[in-house]
Structures are given as structure tokens and as C-alpha cells.
Amino acid sequence: MMAARLIQLCDTVGTLYMMNNKQELIQYYRWLRQYGLNDSHSGNASIRDNDTIWVTPTGACADTLHEDQLVACYLDGHTGEGASLDAPLHIQVYQANPQANAVLHSHGPHTVALTLNGEDFQPIDFEGQYYFQTVPVINIDYQDYVTQAPARVAAKLAEQPITVVRGHGVYAQAASLNLAYKWTCSLELSAKTAFIARLAGKA
Numbered sequence: 001m002m003a004a005r006l007i008q009l010c011d012t013v014g015t016l017y018m019m020n021n022k023q024e025l026i027q028y029y030r031w032l033r034q035y036g037l038n039d040s041h042s043g044n045a046s047i048r049d050n051d052t053i054w055v056t057p058t059g060a061c062a063d064t065l066h067e068d069q070l071v072a073c074y075l076d077g078h079t080g081e082g083a084s085l086d087a088p089l090h091i092q093v094y095q096a097n098p099q100a101n102a103v104l105h106s107h108g109p110h111t112v113a114l115t116l117n118g119e120d121f122q123p124i125d126f127e128g129q130y131y132f133q134t135v136p137v138i139n140i141d142y143q144d145y146v147t148q149a150p151a152r153v154a155a156k157l158a159e160q161p162i163t164v165v166r167g168h169g170v171y172a173q174a175a176s177l178n179l180a181y182k183w184t185c186s187l188e189l190s191a192k193t194a195f196i197a198r199l200a201g202k203a
């Protein structure tokens with residue numbers, strides 16, 4: 001079992017090694033959509049290449065996005081024309097956390113639903129507790145989102161792999177796209193598990 005998983009992992013890493021960074025970003029953004037963590041046009045994603053940050057464009061469709069449509073932004077705060085409205089947030093995450101090379105934003109429905117109470121989320125399953133212990137939930141009035149979200153999300157992601165903005169979605173940072181994707185998927189599965197446990201009257 002372990003050997004099979006290892007071979008599968010090597011295969012995946014090998015395939016991704018052949019891609020350039022921008023192709024890899026497109027692939028992960030598409031997977032977020034494909035596996036139910038975003039809808040066709042929600043969420044956004046970025047990677048850092050030294051002082052350049054490649055960000056998905058505003059209104060990007062995950063099903064059709066091409067690497068030529070990614071928008072160059074910069075660590076000094078400059079955002080390229082047509083970048084996601086969250087581009088300033090991505091930049092501030094990289095400014096606050098020099099270890100971050102990738103940022104993914106998604107709308108995992110179980111995570112968003114279970115954190116509507118505004119309280120930090122504590123996974124009940126073994127793996128969720130092992131990875132996160134507690135996932136911070138940021139409360140921002142919807143009308144203040146654009147002005148407050150960048151600094152508040154960046155402050156959390158300077159110390160944590162992942163955070164939730166109440167009623168909106170999930171932001172994850174990591175040294176690689178694959179790891180940011182892992183945090184995103186793990187949190188959503190933990191939230192789904194907690195949701196099912198509550199429905200079953202077990203939690």
C-alpha cells in the first residue's frame with residue numbers, strides 16, 4: 001500500500017517537474033474547481049518567483065484559464081492590470097512571510113458553512129488535529145472586506161498555513177503549490193467529517 005502510494009507520488013511529482021511554474025499554477029487552480037473547492041470562477045491563486053508574483057486574473061474561469069492570462073504583480077506592492085481583486089492580499093502574504101511561495105484561495109463549502117459562527121475551527125479527526133489543531137477564523141464585515149482582508153489574512157498566514165475568512169473562504173500559504181493544496185484539501189475534508197459527525201449525532 002505504502003509502496004503504491006510512493007510510486008503514485010513520484011509519478012505526480014515527476015509530471016509536475018516537467019511543468020513550468022505558471023503551468024503548475026493553472027493546474028492547481030483547475031483542481032480546486034474540479035474537486036469542489038471552488039466554482040467555475042471563484043477563488044484565486046498565485047506563485048512567487050523571486051520578486052515577481054504571478055496571480056490569476058480577475059474573473060478567471062478555472063476551466064479555461066491559460067498561463068498567458070496570469071498577471072505579473074510585484075513584491076513591492078505593484079499590481080498588474082487585470083489581476084484578481086485579491087492581488088494586494090497575495091502580495092501582503094508574501095511580504096509578511098518570506099517562506100511562502102504559493103497562495104491558494106478557495107471556497108470549500110463545508111469549511112465555510114461550519115465556520116459561519118465566527119469561531120476558530122478545531123478539527124475532530126486525527127489528521128486534521130495533527131496538521132492544524134486550530135484553524136483561525138477571521139471576522140470581517142462584508143462591506144469592509146477589500147480594505148481589511150489583506151492585512152488581517154497576511155497577519156494570520158505569517159504564522160499559520162491556513163486561515164478562514166468567515167462567510168467567504170479559505171486562504172492557504174506554503175513553500176510550494178502542492179503543500180498549499182494539501183492544506184486546503186485537508187481542511188475541507190476535516191470540515192466535511194465534522195459536518196457528517198454532527199448530522200450523525202456523534203459530535
Ligand SMILES: [Zn+2]
Binds near residue numbers: 042105106107168169
Ligand atoms: Zn473568494
